[in-house]
Amino acid sequence: MSNGKLKVGIVGGTGYTGVELLRLLAIHPNVDIVAVTSRSEAGLPVSEMFPSLRGYIDIAFSDPATAKLEACDIVFFATPHGVAMSQAPALLASGTKLIDLAADFRLQDTAAFEKWYDMPHSCPDILQEAVYGIPELNREQIKQANVIGNPGCYPTTVLLGLMPLLEKSLVDFTTPIIADSKSGVSGAGRKAAVATLFAEASDNMKAYGLSGHRHHPEIDAQLKQLAGNELQFIFVPHLVPMIRGMLSTLHIKLTSKAKNINLQSLYEQRYADESFVDVLPQGVLPETRSVRGSNHLRIALQSQVEDYLTVIVVQDNLVKGAAGQAVQNMNVMFGLAETAGLDVVPLMP
Amino acid sequence: MSNGKLKVGIVGGTGYTGVELLRLLAIHPNVDIVAVTSRSEAGLPVSEMFPSLRGYIDIAFSDPATAKLEACDIVFFATPHGVAMSQAPALLASGTKLIDLAADFRLQDTAAFEKWYDMPHSCPDILQEAVYGIPELNREQIKQANVIGNPGCYPTTVLLGLMPLLEKSLVDFTTPIIADSKSGVSGAGRKAAVATLFAEASDNMKAYGLSGHRHHPEIDAQLKQLAGNELQFIFVPHLVPMIRGMLSTLHIKLTSKAKNINLQSLYEQRYADESFVDVLPQGVLPETRSVRGSNHLRIALQSQVEDYLTVIVVQDNLVKGAAGQAVQNMNVMFGLAETAGLDVVPLMP
């Protein structure tokens, strides 16, 4: 950390999580971006690919082979699954911390990782010490962590939406937890594909991945850990024609213990000290645009049938669901103000 | 019926269900549109308000007070709630049948009607003989009916999505039925309102109406009738940034009896003779655009957790969810080919 600023590297800066990291870090007061790598675009000024960054990011993409990432204090991996784990040992050896926005350090169970991502895990020992990066859930461990598995977008909504209930054992596990989740199209990433073309995805919606979405085992594992219990989980993701935004509608059965608890108060108290989790007043439902471009996540509770609760959660999938949470994790890891670089007012309309 | 064609009137032709009726009826081979009324637009050529109809609809809006609707064979009401029931007695007295696209003839329980629509029902006797207009459910009664309560858009998806299970008593009612439904914005109607402005509704989504949506009691009543049983129903509608399209994700618990039944085959057989209900092959999930502009409704089945089933249903909310179903009902009532005027290939992309 020279001149009082963290030296930051980004591996894989050409996708949506990469450019979102750049948007946030460009005006982070405690950060110097020293390298943004891209195998295919090495040499190209970053702002030539992303004109929105003209005047904010002056460096060019560098070749991963020659970028001096070991000189960084922290490196973000906004890459396909498998890249971060291949570089983690060398970086850690040189004292560089890392945050992986892909799945390499999300699933503690290496067998599950290998099944869902169809590749062996190359550093299970590092995986053991990696921390799942939701600060509202694991803040103390994140402070000590050298490696963060930054959560998937869907899991962030489900876990923060249910955490207060699970911590207090208010969920009846005889009935499956259901997450009916909806994502904007940027969640599919910035890669050439017919299915996410404007002319395919606009004025259209669909459910997808019912027979097995990679966030299913991730949510499952975290829910079980929070619950300290086996449970059943039904997960139906949907694709919605918006650029950014994610909304999860969660249905759970409550235990009899919940009858005597004011759940609205429970949520408000649980998140009272959190800068980025906003429990809406009773009766108010959230819109995704109310968090567009910001790291906030908003929660509302409703009950239509006795003993059942519906929890609605919204976030910007690229911010609290990806790059913003990664910056929040970095802030926690380095003892910075947790909101540093994240004081962005949502863009509305 | 002169010149072998039905004489058709439309009351309230300026909203989305009205103009959609006009789109479909304009090229219906067995129909003459003789009157389209609008209090506010009387005298204005219909195609001046809706240039898409230039060359197809040559008449002007007429004043409801002077339009000779009693001379029609059938009148569609594409009006606010309460209008159809006020005119029903006179029309029926002159031998004119009617289809109401609003709610006046959907809820057999007048107390429920009065609670949810906040007005007394002016002709409960006519309500008693009215038929709930889903041909796949009530075809024989529709053939005999003089008055049709055309279903709401959401109810159509939920009822056709669950009918095969309910008919065979395969739903376990100890767990609530959950409908997580998503609608395009045209469902909110063609009326000046801030909440559905482009700049409000685009790139945005939200749940709404959790504390009480008017389609809730309608679905509830029909489900109970189909089930022959009490049951609990959780209904979460969402607004999605697309013009047309509706997708309902239905979650139910199965009875033990279901273990021995091939549900995919059950659905395929139940709908084998239906022109507008399409059960997709196992593993294929529907997109809303696959029915854009058409009267088709597509269904897919998936199970992630033993004893639980997820049913996905898509339709065009303005066609099978409103005007198309109304035309289908008319066809059934008058012994026409059920697909007459509805042979529209979905618009894709």
Place this chain on the structure above:
Amino acid sequence: MSNGKLKVGIVGGTGYTGVELLRLLAIHPNVDIVAVTSRSEAGLPVSEMFPSLRGYIDIAFSDPATAKLEACDIVFFATPHGVAMSQAPALLASGTKLIDLAADFRLQDTAAFEKWYDMPHSCPDILQEAVYGIPELNREQIKQANVIGNPGCYPTTVLLGLMPLLEKSLVDFTTPIIADSKSGVSGAGRKAAVATLFAEASDNMKAYGLSGHRHHPEIDAQLKQLAGNELQFIFVPHLVPMIRGMLSTLHIKLTSKAKNINLQSLYEQRYADESFVDVLPQGVLPETRSVRGSNHLRIALQSQVEDYLTVIVVQDNLVKGAAGQAVQNMNVMFGLAETAGLDVVPLMP
């Protein structure tokens, strides 16, 4: 032509113009679709790729190498540039007519073709007898044609927008003709590409191709032929976040002769007998959605500055701008009703 129906083949049925041909031809009363080819998808049922066609198209894609296209009365090429000309000699030899929706038969000047499309023209002799397929412009020649070069989408709007003026020598060529054109994203085709992803193209617009768009020489050549004169032409295409729709704003300087002419009447008379060209009443401006899904093209005239005229033209880029015009050409070639299969009411909203 067996059973009184034309035997039709489609080469390249997996792109947007291909599937749009299928949508229109599926319910064309005089057509049997006997083959839809696709090298990559041979064997796959067409409706598996395009579920919107379930129940309408029952055949599978066939291998171009084995499809018996010579047995067809007419073959449409919805393929990349260069394919139609490679197959044209064999098809013509067996008496099959053909309509190319790509550029192989649009530019009479082979040097221009070779410059803009970067390939030699393999059958300049056939090109000589090919007819540029705008029926409103070349109907008599189309009736006799064996090969049609179906126009580009932008050229159709510019040419039909200016034809009445050019035919009467009302354009002053000392000032360039300016076409400021806007296209929906489907115009870019159904191919995997980052630039037309939903998350890139939505809530965004841009001008493109200013340094040389392939429709520029096509428009230029046709304008000169219509004008019987040299002229200068400025063409600025823009990409707009809508699936379908094209709007061209045309700016021209009028000759002094125009002072004594009622241009509104000129246009109305010129197109009075045309089924698909609609001159709007004075003062009414067209919206693209007023032609969504239909073969109509609407025109409006306005003048803000003396001696200058602004012409606004809208069409559906996939219908009158591509597949619909191709079907219209087929109808003309075979003496069918020109509107056969094209009686589709625009989808609004």
Place this chain on the structure above:
Amino acid sequence: MSNGKLKVGIVGGTGYTGVELLRLLAIHPNVDIVAVTSRSEAGLPVSEMFPSLRGYIDIAFSDPATAKLEACDIVFFATPHGVAMSQAPALLASGTKLIDLAADFRLQDTAAFEKWYDMPHSCPDILQEAVYGIPELNREQIKQANVIGNPGCYPTTVLLGLMPLLEKSLVDFTTPIIADSKSGVSGAGRKAAVATLFAEASDNMKAYGLSGHRHHPEIDAQLKQLAGNELQFIFVPHLVPMIRGMLSTLHIKLTSKAKNINLQSLYEQRYADESFVDVLPQGVLPETRSVRGSNHLRIALQSQVEDYLTVIVVQDNLVKGAAGQAVQNMNVMFGLAETAGLDVVPLMP
């Protein structure tokens, strides 16, 4: 100015320019928002209407009648035309400066104002001293101004797009200047209206206002002043289905003097010291999303025909086209850093 911060009032905080001012001013380092008025919403917490501002704006709307606006250093009017001029005398008398985002102080010619806005001007003397608020054009006068007429969105693009040419007398006025402009739908404001409903404006585009748009005389007057000359101006605005964003395509004829000038360099030099005007490298064309949410405006130059130039300009209509420019004007008026509060990286995707 207490505690070193400007005391700011906003009159009319419920529209898009009002809420955009709030978004920008909420994190402006030199500003305290002391009052946001709304006749209809007095008493309602601002963040209840705009949940995107939860945690950023803690005050409620106040009644215009009782709000102590005279205690402010500056008051922004984000109101309908006519409101600012009614309150200007009292505010100025108490030493409060004001910036009107409506049209009250844009047109120096009161007859033109009265013709286009259909109301008398109540304070022509104040109008005389008001400054047209484009800092890149009038910075020195803005420094001294007490009243700013904040420009319309379209005029900002046209004037900044042509200013370098007009200052150097490079425009040939024998040919009209043409502005073919496209705006996102938020430009129509946050008011209940059918024409800008999602279901009307989405997947659709149109030209509008050809027979007389209120920005026409505003641009006209400013162009003439810049040109020191009479000139003719053709203005065609279009509505495009995006929330934010404006793109103007400007066509001009060059004088012979321009032949010897490198126009690209001319533009780059003219704007070299401007923080918010970005001249793109030769050959690069701008997208509206490259400025989404930010105060930047980007310009590109192209020439297809000798002696003619096409200038493409993009901005966010709500920022540089409205609220951002207003904040920039405030910064200039009070000697703050011109970029204070405007250091927002564009939101992409």
